[in-house]
Amino acid sequence: MAKDAKPAEEGTEVPKKKSKKLLIIILAAVLVLVFGGGGAVYMLMKSADHASDDEDVAEETVKPKKKDKKKEAEIPPVFVNLDPFTVNLVPETGDQYLQVALSLELVDPHSEPILKALMPKIRNNITLLLSSKKASELLPKEGKENLAGVLKEEINNAIEPPVKNKKGEVIPSEGPVKSVLFTSFIIQ
Incomplete structure (x- = not known):
């Protein structure tokens, strides 16, 4: 019977190991979601900064376009x-x-x-x-x-x-x- 007791004890320990594995998987999924969400927010903020930079660049390119019109009037022969x-x-x-x-x-x-x-x-x-x-x-x-x-x-x-x-x-x-x-x- 001692042999039978060991499998019963192993059987009770196995669900504990499965619950630990399940807990680790859930924690890993939560961490992935948190880091993924944080990364997405960071990227959105960064793209919003680039959009305002693009507007600045667009303003800068508008000014040379006005100069280009002057240059078009002074087309080289x-x-x-x-x-x-x-x-x-x-x-x-x-x-x-x-x-x-x-x-x-x-x-x-x-x-x-x-x-x-x-x-x-x-x-x-x-x-x-x-x-x-x-x-x-x-x-x-x-x-x-x-x-x-x-x-x-x-x-x-x-x-x-x-x-x-x-x-x-x-x-x-x-x-x-x-x-x-x-x-x-x-x-x-």
Whole structure:
């Protein structure tokens, strides 16, 4: 019977161990919930702080956007390089040639596709204009400056043709070309 008593005692101790295990599991679950809830509250508080920081950052980004509008008004110039032109000049003392490379400064970067679409017409007009000049007209600085102005007007007229008003006067177009720059200018 002594052997029977031991199992009975072990049986009574087993429920005590099970209750201790159950108590430990419940305490662990409560701790997990407490720490999880505390962590969630901490994260919510932290995100609320970040939301106010984000508002500060948003205010800071609004100010540069106002500056960006000013910068958009001061857009850096856009340059379009044209292939070189080689033409015969009007003869004065024998055959003379002009080889010139141009860069066009555009007012608006959005006008570049329009310029490229009309490039055959523009190149034709420039070639006709250049071949009608004499070397003596183009050699001085003033001659080159006048040529740049005439080229600018010719290119702008090719892109936006001039319009006549009711009186029959021709109103020149503004056009997208701001200036014509010579990158190479050779007369032989």
